[in-house]
Amino acid sequence: xxxxxxxxxxxxxxxxxxxxxxxxxxxxxxxxxxxxxxxxxxxxxxxxxxxxxxxxxxxxxxxxxxxxxxxxxxxxxxxxxxxxxxxxxxxxxxxxxxxxxxxxxxxxxxxxxxxxxxxxxxxxxxxxxxxxxxxxxxxxxxxxxxxxxxxxxxxxxxxxxxxxxxxxxxxxxxxxxxxxxxxxxxxxxxxxxxxxxxxxxxxxxxxxxxxxxxxxxxxxxxxxxxxxxxxxxxxxxxxxxxxxxxxxxxxxxxxxxxxxxxxxxxxxxxxxxxxxxxxxxxxxxxxxxxxxxxxxxxxxxxxxxxxxxxxxxxxxxxxxxxxxxxxxxxxxxxxxxxxxxxxxxxxxxxxxxxxxxxxx
Amino acid sequence: xxxxxxxxxxxxxxxxxxxxxxxxxxxxxxxxxxxxxxxxxxxxxxxxxxxxxxxxxxxxxxxxxxxxxxxxxxxxxxxxxxxxxxxxxxxxxxxxxxxxxxxxxxxxxxxxxxxxxxxxxxxxxxxxxxxxxxxxxxxxxxxxxxxxxxxxxxxxxxxxxxxxxxxxxxxxxxxxxxxxxxxx
Numbered sequence: 001x002x003x004x005x006x007x008x009x010x011x012x013x014x015x016x017x018x019x020x021x022x023x024x025x026x027x028x029x030x031x032x033x034x035x036x037x038x039x040x041x042x043x044x045x046x047x048x049x050x051x052x053x054x055x056x057x058x059x060x061x062x063x064x065x066x067x068x069x070x071x072x073x074x075x076x077x078x079x080x081x082x083x084x085x086x087x088x089x090x091x092x093x094x095x096x097x098x099x100x101x102x103x104x105x106x107x108x109x110x111x112x113x114x115x116x117x118x119x120x121x122x123x124x125x126x127x128x129x130x131x132x133x134x135x136x137x138x139x140x141x142x143x144x145x146x147x148x149x150x151x152x153x154x155x156x157x158x159x160x161x162x163x164x165x166x167x168x169x170x171x172x173x174x175x176x177x178x179x180x181x182x183x184x185x186x187x188x189x190x191x192x193x194x195x196x197x198x199x200x201x202x203x204x205x206x207x208x209x210x211x212x213x214x215x216x217x218x219x220x221x222x223x224x225x226x227x228x229x230x231x232x233x234x235x236x237x238x239x240x241x242x243x244x245x246x247x248x249x250x251x252x253x254x255x256x257x258x259x260x261x262x263x264x265x266x267x268x269x270x271x272x273x274x275x276x277x278x279x280x281x282x283x284x285x286x287x288x289x290x291x292x293x294x295x296x297x298x299x300x301x302x303x304x305x306x307x308x309x310x311x312x313x314x315x316x317x318x319x320x321x322x323x324x325x326x327x328x329x330x331x332x333x334x335x336x337x338x339x340x341x342x343x344x345x346x347x348x349x350x351x352x353x354x355x356x357x358x359x360x
Numbered sequence: 361x362x363x364x365x366x367x368x369x370x371x372x373x374x375x376x377x378x379x380x381x382x383x384x385x386x387x388x389x390x391x392x393x394x395x396x397x398x399x400x401x402x403x404x405x406x407x408x409x410x411x412x413x414x415x416x417x418x419x420x421x422x423x424x425x426x427x428x429x430x431x432x433x434x435x436x437x438x439x440x441x442x443x444x445x446x447x448x449x450x451x452x453x454x455x456x457x458x459x460x461x462x463x464x465x466x467x468x469x470x471x472x473x474x475x476x477x478x479x480x481x482x483x484x485x486x487x488x489x490x491x492x493x494x495x496x497x498x499x500x501x502x503x504x505x506x507x508x509x510x511x512x513x514x515x516x517x518x519x520x521x522x523x524x525x526x527x528x529x530x531x532x533x534x535x536x537x538x539x540x541x542x543x544x
Contacts, residue, residue: 006384006393032399178422179395181387270420345425
């Protein structure tokens with residue numbers, strides 16, 4: 001078993017990045033995720049593994065540093081919170097277009113605009129439906145615990161390289177700030193230059209006599225060429241839909257009603273299940289872990305066995321669109337949300353189930 | 361066993377670190393724990409609180425609106441959290457600086473004059489450990505050897521020489537409790 005620690009979600013992200021063999025972190029401080037870079041600066045991975053940690057002059061600079069680092073095949077990441085992630089959207093779209101592997105962590109806070117620094121899930125659409133321009137997807141992971149914050153960093157890097165795609169961890173201020181027990185995986189050595197070249201034959205890191213230039217770009221002025229790029233991306237997203245879906249079912253076997261929730265909302269729903277079952281209401285939870293690819297078939301299978309579904313999100317109703325598209329229209333599906341940094345309480349969720357689904 | 365605790369007071373009273381030491385001690389005893397602080401504007405308003413959950417089972421919501429135990433160290437927190445203690449639950453408060461005392465009849469209420477006693481003994485900086493001692497006397501969730509390990513893990517190495525003093529403060533706290541109201 002790996003090392004056992006009590007850590008904040010943000011700290012777990014930072015430590016996991018070091019241990020995953022990350023080559024570089026580029027970021028700009030913003031609450032509620034500032035502990036990521038604070039931890040890295042205190043931990044000095046440049047002395048431990050040689051990993052670079054750099055405070056950029058802005059989020060726009062940070063995401064373009066990521067583009068540059070990823071273009072050489074280096075394992076790079078950034079983290080920010082909602083307004084900062086909005087600033088990064090152009091760069092994220094360029095990285096998707098240029099097929100660059102990288103990890104982007106969004107510790108979501110309430111919006112729109114500068115909003116608040118309290119937790120929210122209102123960036124679901126931005127993360128899952130493409131916050132930048134063009135037909136692209138990110139593989140989006142939604143951790144619900146500090147342990148998953150750690151594990152998803154490793155998983156995110158693995159998938160980023162497997163598919164040559166930017167991967168996003170979509171978390172929130174509460175999971176970033178709270179401490180839980182975490183078992184850390186052992187240090188994975190950073191790759192040597194030879195290993196990077198072998199793993200990333202596409203990377204632009206010095207041309208040997210044996211091959212032509214590798215060019216990292218998202219630009220192809222020939223429409224036929226650009227269509228080929230798009231077809232290649234779409235084929236890649238199709239593969240992710242077939243192979244990368246992750247989800248969790250909790251107390252669904254005998255469920256007559258179902259919560260669907262991700263991240264922190266899923267934790268609150270687990271408590272709501274206990275409260276509801278104590279009243280004799282048989283309710284279960286379906287928790288998507290990958291938001292793209294969305295567990296379409298899986299949520300449909302469970303959803304079509306129950307009498308009604310309550311989608312619980314810390315937003316005005318975003319993931320519910322994917323739940324409705326997946327489950328179809330034979331089952332009643334309603335939404336319960338709190339916004340702007342308010343976290344719903346477990347008994348509020350039970351009341352919403354009773355009013356909107358059971359009594360409604 | 362699941363114990364859901366809110367610790368609330370002023371920033372600087374060591375509310376968050378008391379929660380952290382309790383949580384880390386729980387980890388050392390192989391319990392599931394979560395530690396969820398107030399942060400941001402709440403902290404900047406001068407009050408600080410932390411929800412600590414210690415359990416033998418996987419912890420569901422880290423955010424709650426009712427608690428088995430409330431440890432209350434200032435008036436604002438009394439006004440906010442007295443009503444959130446579950447019926448039959450426990451409320452521990454330090455009367456220092458309070459103007460309105462708890463009134464509920466359906467919960468167990470203890471006072472602990474930790475601030476005054478800590479000042480008398482020159483332990484003001486670890487007043488929070490005195491309070492923790494009072495709590496552990498009533499709810500011995502974590503054994504003393506694991507509290508020791510929790511202190512070792514929570515405190516930076518340069519402060520490890522202060523662990524015996526912290527443990528002394530915990531012992532003092534155990535003798536300071538006064539029952540104010542007990543449910544029959």
